[in-house]
Amino acid sequence: MKKILLSTIMAGCVALSVNAQSDYNKWSLELNGGFNHAQAPLTPNYFSPIGLGHVDFGVRYMFNDKFGAKLDYGLGSFNEKGDTPAFSTNYYRLNLQGVANLGRIMKWESFTRTFNLLGHLGAGIGQVRPDANPLDDNVYNIMGGLTGQIKLGERVALTGDISTIVNGRQTVSFDGNTNVGPNDPSFQGPKANWWTGTIGLNFYLGKASTHADWYVEADKYATKAELAQQIGEIKDMLKDSDGDGIPDYLDKEPNTPSGARVDNMGRTLDSDGDGIPDHLDKCPFAPGPASNNGCPIEEEAKEVDYFKKAINEGYVNVYFAFDSAKPLGYSASATNYVANFLKRNPGVKLEVKGFADELGPEDYNMKLSERRAKAVYDLLISAGIDASRVTYKGYGEDTSVDKQSADARQLARRTSFEVQ
Structure with missing residues (x-):
């Protein structure tokens, strides 16, 4: 033997x-x-x-x-x-x-x-x-x-x-x-x-x-030639002609004006549906005529109702990169809109809701979604919102999207808001 x-x-x-x-x-x-x-x-x-x-x-x-x-x-x-x-x-x-x-x-x-x-x-x-x-x-x-x-x-x-x-x-x-x-x-x-x-x-x-x-x-490491080619391709893909933070290959509206607030596909947002884009609208969550800078003429306009409507229809979200709890630049402005709304409506409270895509273990995604919610919560508190008015919670994986689609998974990596 x-x-x-x-x-x-x-x-x-x-x-x-x-x-x-x-x-x-x-x-x-x-x-x-x-x-x-x-x-x-x-x-x-x-x-x-x-x-x-x-x-x-x-x-x-x-x-x-x-x-x-x-x-x-x-x-x-x-x-x-x-x-x-x-x-x-x-x-x-x-x-x-x-x-x-x-x-x-x-x-x-x-x-x-x-x-x-x-x-x-x-x-x-x-x-x-x-x-x-x-x-x-x-x-x-x-x-x-x-x-x-x-x-x-x-x-x-x-x-x-x-x-x-x-x-x-x-x-x-x-x-x-x-x-x-x-x-x-x-x-x-x-x-x-x-x-x-x-x-x-x-x-x-x-x-x-x-x-x-x-x-x-x-x-597996690429050769220098392969790496140079891939870098060139990435640079071409990441060109952002209109400077809205969305690369051209994803941008559905590649000519948005400077300073415009856009969704994750580069389209100009009009949260209250009054025909005035949010970046020009003085009251982005309450519809009003252009003659009044997008604000309602009625003194008792129910801005809260329109804010809820914007949330329910998915206009107000903060998006994140894969396995990250740092808001993407193009969507971080949503936090400013929420903070300004809360300052104008001191009686309103809301919850920050974190989500993750379906990649990775379920318990890890639950913790990641909570970190995302906490990051946006911290931004609201640092903007001067009283902590008693805001709560946050991680909801784990968003199973409503097609996990085989990269674009769909990006939509799942977000925080949303719910008025209470």
Whole structure:
């Protein structure tokens, strides 16, 4: 068995020396140690504890950033528990297993780049050597488990593994006192089972900057030429001909006058629908004629009603970039309109309501929406609004939009207002 292991590792090293890699490293060495526990078979009144007694080491190769294979060699021993008659059984195993990078398959990179999870399943051969039995018991086995990873650096990761092993063709119990003959029906099929729990280290080999365990396609670096081309394309896309804060490629009204208040598509806003754009309207939430600068002539005009109408129809929102709690420049002026309205109407109270798109974990989006609401709340307080008149709350993900559409997701990253 030792010759087989040595030959395999040497073959792996030769393959490593000729393997050309560009984006990520594929080879790693694994060293683990920890607990084991023999579950069955044991002679009646014989018991084995959960205890330190297992080590294993191996070599792993990833075919891509999600799937790979590994060859590992493990050994250890089982001993008696408590008042059980004394026994000692050594075991050895050699396994070839398939490996799945579950963290990348489940896209953990969307919320962590430090923790990862691998799954492994395969088969192998082994020996069970009880001191109480002079014969070495050759077996085959099937094993599988989960390996958690914590990234310590680009060359090493801390691991914790739980594995279950099932032996076939085992002819002795783990204490060595009970024999199963070849004529016993259970001799051929899986009979014995045991498990291991270990901690260890993964050592990554190769010339690339990262390993397949942690590689994310979006992080791939562009060449200088590609980067220059992309920068040029971005500059063209971000041109803002009318200076309203909306790049031309998104601007539905690319010729708005300077100082105009626009929505997130660059269209001039007329919140009260009186035909006078907000930047020229002295009363943007109460309709009035142009002769009165957009303000109603009636002395008892109900500005609050129009303010509610503007909110209900989605005219008053503050928008945010992806994963950000800082208002986008083009929409931050909505806060000034709200603050001026509250100053003119001291009896009105309102709630700032934060929202997020559906990308990322739900609990993270809930906290992000609350930070967005708090940011706008702080702006209102700094503008001189009494804190007793304003509340804020995060409502998490806005599921009413099409999460497959980038424009729709942008509309979800916002704070709205509700008059109370």
